[in-house]
Amino acid sequence: MSHRKKTIRSMDEDLNASLRPLREKIDAIDAQLLKLLNQRAAVALEVGEVKKRFGAPVFRPERELQVLPRLQHANDGPLYGDNLASIWREIMSASRALEKVLTVAYLGPAGTYSEQAAFSYFGQSVKGLPCPSLDEVFRAVEAGSADFGVVPVENSTEGVVSRTLDLLLQSPLTISGEVALPIHHNLMSQSGTLDGVTRICSHAQSLAQCQHWLTAHFPRLERQAVSSNAEAARMAAADPSVAAIAGESAATQYGLQIAFSHVQDDPHNRTRFVVVGTQDPAPSGRDQTSLILSVPNRAGAVVALLEPLANNGVSMTRFESRPAKSGAWEYYFYIDFEGHRDDPNVAKALESLRQNAAYCKVLGSYPRSA
Helix, strand or coil: CCHHHHHHHHHHHHHHHHHHHHHHHHHHHHHHHHHHHHHHHHHHHHHHHHHHHHCCCCCCHHHHHHHHHHHHHHCCCCCCHHHHHHHHHHHHHHHHHHHCCCEEEEECCCCCHHHHHHHHHHCCCCEEEEECCHHHHHHHHHHCCCCEEEEEEEECCCEECHHHHHHHHHCCCEEEEEEEEECCCEEEECCCCCCCCCEEEEEHHHHHHCHHHHHHHCCCCEEEEECCHHHHHHHHHHCCCEEEEECHHHHHHHCCEEEECCCCCCCCCEEEEEEEECCCCCCCCCEEEEEEEECCCCCCHHHHHHHHHHHCCCCEEEEEEEECCCCCCCEEEEEEEECCCCCHHHHHHHHHHHHHCCEEEEEEEEECCC
């Protein structure tokens, strides 16, 4: 054996000797964690039995929101707070699945940002139900085929998702949660280059979020809007002349290579998703209420309508107008504000809003995302 090989072998032996006691310590801690996790799961099963007796829902978003900040506040490191939250979300998801595996509908196919948002919110221990359209997501929950749906409602670059707002107006479902997802678009193809590519496909919102980058780098390539980013990835996997704009998970799902990363115009691009269902969460202490209003067609009606919020110390966080389809120059107003509808000041403001509005629909009170 050469001197070099002997030296390398000696270094490996020294490394393993140094790591061995640390690995043994980690193995012992893992054994303790396993025992404690199963103890926690056993208590979670007891909680499930109590819920069954009282007819309480399996998923309580307000309770889970209370758990995560408490643990993050008690955390002394070295784990970062966000990493700790991710770990505990999966622990809670797995424990919840012992009571019932929730079915969550989202805009499909597999590999969409909607799928990513669904698993980010509920954890991996749920059954995903990909749907071909936003309408089908709502329909699946309304029909009972899914327990919840996750739908995009607004993007930091392109604004609101109009179809979601229309469906929230029409549907009996309510909002029970929200999740904000950083959106990193990637341009991908079979080869990992754009050689031979004649068409770039993606969802219309994604194409809009990347339009300046595309114009600067590939102004002559055709752009085609399709039903979802994952559908674009599926098309690219079947046709070498097609490139797709989608997330990393879509590249993995459909065996594509990323040619260019982070092609969105805004590096801080984010999309807000809402969770829809039939459940009304209890107050968590950090809530948001969403509603839809319309006003009588008279001067100053909108200003007068919003006065109850200010008079009761309720802070408005979002205000969007959307044309009503019932008549010319009539609008619905989509409003978010801080607080839960059971909070005394919010309840008082809502009572006044209902008296002054031509139409008022509370979409839900739910825990705010971080």
